[in-house]
Amino acid sequence: LMIRRPPRSTPKPSSAASDVYKRQLRIIGDPKFGVTHFMGVPAVYLFMQQHQDFGKTDLTRIHQAGIGGAPCAEAILKAWLDRGVPLDQGWGMTETSPGGTGLDVQFARTKIGSCGKPLLHTEIKIVNDDGEQVPSGQIGELLIKGPNITPGYWNKPDATKAAFVDGWLKTGDAAREDEEGFLYIVDRWKDMYISGGENVYPAEIENVIYQLPEIAEVAVVGLPDDTWGEQGMAVVVLKNGEEISSNQIIEHCSKNLAKLATSIYEKNKGQVSLQEFLKIVWNKNYINFENS
Numbered sequence: 355l356m357i358r359r360p361p362r363s364t365p366k367p368s369s370a371a372s373d374v375y376k377r378q379l380r381i382i383g384d385p386k387f388g389v390t391h392f393m394g395v396p397a398v399y400l401f402m403q404q405h406q407d408f409g410k411t412d413l414t415r416i417h418q419a420g421i422g423g424a425p426c427a428e429a430i431l432k433a434w435l436d437r438g439v440p441l442d443q444g445w446g447m448t449e450t451s452p453g454g455t456g457l458d459v460q461f462a463r464t465k466i467g468s469c470g471k472p473l474l475h476t477e478i479k480i481v482n483d484d485g486e487q488v489p490s491g492q493i494g495e496l497l498i499k500g501p502n503i504t505p506g507y508w509n510k511p512d513a514t515k516a517a518f519v520d521g522w523l524k525t526g527d528a529a530r531e532d533e534e535g536f537l538y539i540v541d542r543w544k545d546m547y548i549s550g551g552e553n554v555y556p557a558e559i560e561n562v563i564y565q566l567p568e569i570a571e572v573a574v575v576g577l578p579d580d581t582w583g584e585q586g587m588a589v590v591v592l593k594n595g596e597e598i599s600s601n602q603i604i605e606h607c608s609k610n611l612a613k614l615a616t617s618i619y620e621k622n623k624g625q626v627s628l629q630e631f632l633k634i635v636w637n638k639n640y641i642n643f644e645n646s
Contacts, residue, residue: 355381355392375405383411393420393442396430403433404570404593418442418459425539425557427564428467435463445469445539449523451502454478455537467561468536476500478537480529485519493540493553496529497522528555547576547584554586562610563588563603568596 379402382389399421402408419434420442434441440459446452455478457470472478479487480494488494499522506514517524528540541555548554556574563572571591579585592598 355389372405375402376407378402379405379407379411382416383413385412385415388415390415390417391419392416393422395423396421396426397424399426399434400430400571403430408437413437413439416440420444422446422469425541425561426467427561429561429564431462431466435466443469445527445537447525449504449517449525450476450498450500451504453502454498454525457536461536465532465536468532468538470537471535472498472500472537473502476502479522480531490531490533493528493530493555495543496525496527496537496539498525499523545575547586549576549579549582549584549586551583554584556586559586559588559607559611562607563590565610566598566603566606568592568598570594570596 378398381387382392416439419439421431422444426443431441431443441462442457442459443462444453444456446454453473454476455470455472457465457468461468461470476498477500478496478498480492480496482488482492482494497519503523507517526543528543528546530538530540532538541557545556546553547556554576556576559574560572563569563574569590570593572588574586574588576584577587588603590603
């Protein structure tokens, strides 16, 4: 079963969107459909997890649930693992046909957040801005090569040349490896911003904010700042009926992040559409709670 989320134009949390996730959970949990395997992107898992039917859905027949397509917050992974669902995490892209790495379900909890190790005949390495391989634990750009990698982009020689270096495909993903060779995708390079001379990866902040039970969705972006060069802004959507102050979110982040220089735009009891989000970001029409 391949599960997809509703179009982004679907309001959330509308009855239409809620019905989609209710139906997905019903199909997964109903023995007459015989679902033993399914896969989806993190957003799908998040919205099903937040649905009121999640706790009563029978997931005991699920042998394997694949998750990928984007970095997944550990809070989402834990919610499904705590229900006994064997999660199969992986990483890939169209250019890797499409798999690149995979994490066996036996490591789903002990290596939570990892997308595993390279698939058969595939090699990876993580490099710095100078193209030098970085040691374990250090963040750099993920490069990959193997027989499953595209030879290039059709009729786009310039794009092909820019995407490869010495036969390695530059993925554009910021990543790190632990001492056992398990890969962790940190974020997209282009999403990283620099605040006070420090590289900040939005997905790491989002991962921490998702730990708060009041949070439905969160997105972090970097905005120009006269003091820090760039400063993070978190756009937060709360679950229906939940309340939390910006100070509580900032305090939680301060306790769980090494450094924090961020503003919070808080949208209580409402929805933030993609169009509204972009308007907030690019018009800088947001509330800086640190200065209020």
